[in-house]
Amino acid sequence: MLHDDRLFPADPSVRSVARALYATVKDLPLISPHGHTDPAWYALNEPFPDPAQLFVVPDHYVFRMLYSQGVPLEKLGVPTVDGTPVETDGRAIWRLFAEHYYLFRGTPTRLWLDHAFSDLFGLTERLSAANADHAYDTIAEHLQRDDYRPRALFERFNLEVIATTESAIDPLTYHQQIAQSGWGGRVVTTYRPDAVVDPEFEGFHANIDALSELTGEDCCTLDGYLAAHRKRRAFFKAAGATATDHGHPTALTADLSAADKQALFDRVMGGPVSAADAELFRGQMLTEMALMSLDDGLVLQIHAGAHRNHNGPLFARFGRDKGADIPSATSYVDALKPLLNKVGNAPGLKVIVFTLDETVYSRELAPLAGHYPCLFLGPAWWFFDSAEGMKRYRQLVTETAGFYNTVGFNDDTRAFPSIPARHDVARRIDCGFLAELVCDHRLDEDEAYEVARDLAYGLAKRAYNL
Amino acid sequence: MLHDDRLFPADPSVRSVARALYATVKDLPLISPHGHTDPAWYALNEPFPDPAQLFVVPDHYVFRMLYSQGVPLEKLGVPTVDGTPVETDGRAIWRLFAEHYYLFRGTPTRLWLDHAFSDLFGLTERLSAANADHAYDTIAEHLQRDDYRPRALFERFNLEVIATTESAIDPLTYHQQIAQSGWGGRVVTTYRPDAVVDPEFEGFHANIDALSELTGEDCCTLDGYLAAHRKRRAFFKAAGATATDHGHPTALTADLSAADKQALFDRVMGGPVSAADAELFRGQMLTEMALMSLDDGLVLQIHAGAHRNHNGPLFARFGRDKGADIPSATSYVDALKPLLNKVGNAPGLKVIVFTLDETVYSRELAPLAGHYPCLFLGPAWWFFDSAEGMKRYRQLVTETAGFYNTVGFNDDTRAFPSIPARHDVARRIDCGFLAELVCDHRLDEDEAYEVARDLAYGLAKRAYNL
């Protein structure tokens, strides 16, 4: 199913350079500095359940496509929050998935799935209604084996380090279990404070109470609230964290006077908050986080631009993260200015910015990253973690920001078996891009080898202090 | 003039796959589900007038380019609305056109014209001042022949079905004539209610009166107005319509409460309307149309984003549709949400969205279409109905929405002789795109054949219920 030359440019001379470059990076260890796998997997090391629970039910890339063509999510076993019953028979779900496998033609999901089916489970035929049961049985058998448990897969995947993402008020129990287990796999956490930074987050005030309780700080005062963040950051850092992550609707940052900051804090904590205050508070907190990063060295990641839960009726039945988050136009030039003017020239600070609006790559983010010492560009994200998306990213970014203001690859996934495939796609696309530069004589071949290794391995370690 | 390999990728291995794919689709019947040809042609079957009247005078793609380089529209015979006299000698117009033919280098217009000149009229030389008279005479002779009348051309073009577009208050006389004529060509209409839905449309109130008269409903009441739409939709459906079409400045939709809707309706009908009310009314009516589609099954098309009649002085002299409509930034995520949250999960509904703002393909429309069951992406439209435009469309859309949330090709044209050329360009570009996926091993060859056929033929029939 997997051709050795997949994703390489078609021209024979370019393909040959791409192949040679790729040969030197394909077996490098995987650095996964940003993702959403479940630390319980590595802590408990229990077998993954059936194929449908592994590949279909939790993967919104998969079920959104089927839903878009009329397949009800209930039939795909997606759990509801309103009590509506859903399909529980893994084989029935799998058959429905296999019947619709043609929908993924031309998508990255198809590449990732084929890669896992082939490399991990030894399947040799493209999935279809005809071979659905065979595939199901084969995968199910593998999942019972000890060498298909999470830790064994972690090692098989050649993961040097993986970062998970936890809420600021998560106790990090599983990370502590991993650390105490004696297992050698490196799993680090990431400080994600959205739940206590975004006044519009579900349960914001309860989250703030939990933060007070966890830290012994009085988060009803600004000083206590900021001190609580500092304590939790230290706690996360002790559990291996090298970075924080912030998922905001926009990239707005703010740099208020002390008085304005206090007044805003009081309004936010005091009761119903206006949309403008919520936005401003998130923006001010990004700057506060950057200031804390100057002290504790955590790398600050900003993920901006998703319109979450666009489909109201679907959200009511199934809850969040069901494939109905839609990117929207996002601007960075004015938005990031307060933070950048406050700390953007400070030595040692690292801010990594991600976007779902590709138009800002050449217009805003590459010019900003090609100037500010603190600023780095995250890789192509989410819908753009794909062959064409990655190509556009390099084409739009490199001429203004170069390679060294980018940070290598993030797999950003909850789908554990897709991790090797995702890194492999990135390595292939980057080698193809470099091969094109070599073949039209914009880059010498010896340089291309060095850059290929940096993009596949070195930049991620360096950018995330791993 | 026409090379067999035109528009195929240059790499020999990719080109060879493209050629093979194209061979299987090039002779498929044309499905033309959205366009603006004149039903009088098929009803009356009269010969087309002279070459200038066929190729230059009515085609704003052609005369806008000459105008942009200083050729007055009066000299090109474009009729005025202010009484200014214009050139009427077809040969003089044609010569001026031929002298400036070099301006079309690199444009789709050039491809379409060359295709028609060569395939339809047997010309063998690129048009120029030197051969202008010969070309004129040759085309003029053909146009006198019976096998160059509209119905004969319809058959020669291998059109399986063509949709025209008529105003909601059009009597559909020509469609009835066609139906009664016994001729076998399938010509269907499309319900286009802009004139009675857009309070800023020229003659809006008179149009509403006409709607009342045609339907026997009192359109001064909201109930009567909506009932009139339902009647006209049924009338159009009886004349073959399978779709409605809505050309709005933006993609705004609305879902007002009954009281707000009534109040808005009263303001709109009552007198001078504010720009905000006009916009809101258009938006609410899109949702009303979607609700009616749930009942009568008509497919809803939204064409958004054109700033019409940008050139004031030109509009005053020549009126609308003179090449001065300019795209502008258009957003869909918030705009479509009211409609999508109202009916977007309803089985059976189909909404096809078009854009003139290419930046929304990967950012907004593909993510929306890859989630909502009702939503499909129209093909690259207007300025982007072109080789590069179509390539960008597939590159930007496919990874997130796949192929099956798109609807095949629309020729969208008033220029009858360009129809085969336009479909041919789309088939070639799609086959080239598929060939690239095959050659970098993202798609198996057997799948590519299936997709090629769907893009050229199957999807358009399915999407438009034809």
Add this chain to the structure above:
Amino acid sequence: MLHDDRLFPADPSVRSVARALYATVKDLPLISPHGHTDPAWYALNEPFPDPAQLFVVPDHYVFRMLYSQGVPLEKLGVPTVDGTPVETDGRAIWRLFAEHYYLFRGTPTRLWLDHAFSDLFGLTERLSAANADHAYDTIAEHLQRDDYRPRALFERFNLEVIATTESAIDPLTYHQQIAQSGWGGRVVTTYRPDAVVDPEFEGFHANIDALSELTGEDCCTLDGYLAAHRKRRAFFKAAGATATDHGHPTALTADLSAADKQALFDRVMGGPVSAADAELFRGQMLTEMALMSLDDGLVLQIHAGAHRNHNGPLFARFGRDKGADIPSATSYVDALKPLLNKVGNAPGLKVIVFTLDETVYSRELAPLAGHYPCLFLGPAWWFFDSAEGMKRYRQLVTETAGFYNTVGFNDDTRAFPSIPARHDVARRIDCGFLAELVCDHRLDEDEAYEVARDLAYGLAKRAYNL
């Protein structure tokens, strides 16, 4: 260091056509109708100082990239405005630059530098820490030779004409010296009135006083102010100017009534000006400039979309033009309408528009330029004066505006030794683009030769009346 086939498409058949096209244009004289070289160079003809002063210190493309990776500008010898001392040892600066030369991989700066190092100074090895001193010494020696003085380089570069850019209140002393010197090189000026048109420009009121003094007009009255512009335009025209240039934050134009214009003028001259008034005044002045162009024939250039001096702390220390100007989203459709509706159909007027927001090429600027007789598209600008930037420009613009609504190449540079390299890149990319059209049979080969020559030479002369 320079491969003969650099920047040509990889496919052998396309490359072979590109090579043939390029052979016919590579030695054409350079037309440089828009740039920022210093007229003092040509007037005084003094040797350029050391290599660091030539290549590093004045080039914000170079030092911004090093700064983005943590190299302080002080160490690169960039002069400060706040008195902070900076490195003055050219060799030390050069070594730091050479150590970081790898940062430019994949950037146009790298292409330009390699070109100059190789072609102009005979270096044969890629710059690195190891060969930094050798490179420094070699360049330094050349710079002492008479045939490396500015006039000799002008001739060596095969410059047929170069335009510089001067403020409206510049006395044009150096241009007069050049004219009187008897030297045959053609150096013309360009009328750049930002300092007396933009109420937010540093020293605006003092600049207005200077304008009054220079012209003998009372610029405190609207009539006097406009008359002063007319006089200065005539003065610039006498010094060879064929164009004006306007660097505005947005593309807004205005067409106010006489009364509104007078009231706006009074507010602007009267004291502290609001941001809205400043913007409106700039917009109105663009229209006034277009009206003057109707009389004196100067070509009007609009450069819009840069957010200047984004980095506050850096601006405070180093002043403007230090690599911290960032593009932002810019719209043209509504913005240009007042000017275009006023004069856009007038015969003879030429308005050339540039953008830093690539999304407007296909959406706004190509449709506008493909309609309005006065409107032409400037080439890919600033960050996009690059291989990928130029390719995207042709791909996005050509299908709607053709080739003949574009104006050839602008080098737009302060970096004298980069001029041949920049023109060479443009010629190679355009020939590659044309070769692709030839090889997929969208353009005949004989046409491609004609277009290649127009893009490299003819269009720039024609567009700028040179």
